[in-house]
Amino acid sequence: MLKGIDPLLGPELLATLRAMGHADEIAVVDANFPAAANARRLIRADGVGATRMVGAILSVLPLEQFESVAAFRMAVDGAPHELPPVIGEFEALLRAAGYEGPIAALDRFSFYERTRGACAIVATGERRYWANLILKKGAIPPGDDRDGAA
Numbered sequence: 001m002l003k004g005i006d007p008l009l010g011p012e013l014l015a016t017l018r019a020m021g022h023a024d025e026i027a028v029v030d031a032n033f034p035a036a037a038n039a040r041r042l043i044r045a046d047g048v049g050a051t052r053m054v055g056a057i058l059s060v061l062p063l064e065q066f067e068s069v070a071a072f073r074m075a076v077d078g079a080p081h082e083l084p085p086v087i088g089e090f091e092a093l094l095r096a097a098g099y100e101g102p103i104a105a106l107d108r109f110s111f112y113e114r115t116r117g118a119c120a121i122v123a124t125g126e127r128r129y130w131a132n133l134i135l136k137k138g139a140i141p142p143g144d145d146r147d148g149a150a
Contacts, residue, residue: 006056013043016120017061022139025118026061028053030131035123038115043122050126051089054133057122058097062138068101072114072134075105086131103133 001007005014020026028050029035035042045053064070071094076082091103106114114134115121124131 006059008045008048008053008056009060013045013057013120013122014060016041016043017057017137020061020119020137022137023064023067024137025114025134026057026137027115027118027121027132027134028057029115029121029123029133030126030128031124032129033121033123033132034112035121038112039121039123040116040118041120043120045122046125048124048126050124050128050131050133051086051093053122053124054090054135055093057135058093061135062140063094063097063099064136064138066138067136069104070099070101070136070138071103072106072111072136073103074111074130074132075107076130077108080105080107084128084130086126086128090133 009017016026030050073087073090076084087103094103111132118134
């Protein structure tokens with residue numbers, strides 16, 4: 001255990017988040033997502049909901065600031081503009097983390113393709129449909145007290 005670190009962020013996930021560079025991506029997906037078939041690195045979190053996992057990740061992950069979009073969701077098949085309630089929950093978490101941009105919608109197969117390039121896929125036990133989110137890592141600016149360097 002570490003002080004100040006959400007216990008959902010286990011050793012493998014913390015190491016992955018720490019190793020990610022600027023503009024690298026991580027996907028948090030629901031229980032129905034074909035994670036094993038699409039992941040370069042798969043991190044299982046079967047007993048955890050997607051929104052809880054996103055909140056834990058956002059507690060340590062800076063989001064991209066130099067591009068207009070740092071969050072991507074899977075669009076509902078046949079209704080790409082529909083916003084399932086879970087997307088509103090993701091949006092609230094993103095806003096609380098200081099992200100002001102949109103959550104861009106990708107059709108299902110474009111989302112699958114994008115996750116194949118992600119540093120990792122975190123497969124949750126989330127049972128709600130469309131609870132899939134990709135986050136793009138940002139950079140911590142020089143002099144930020146979080147960087148640990150002078």
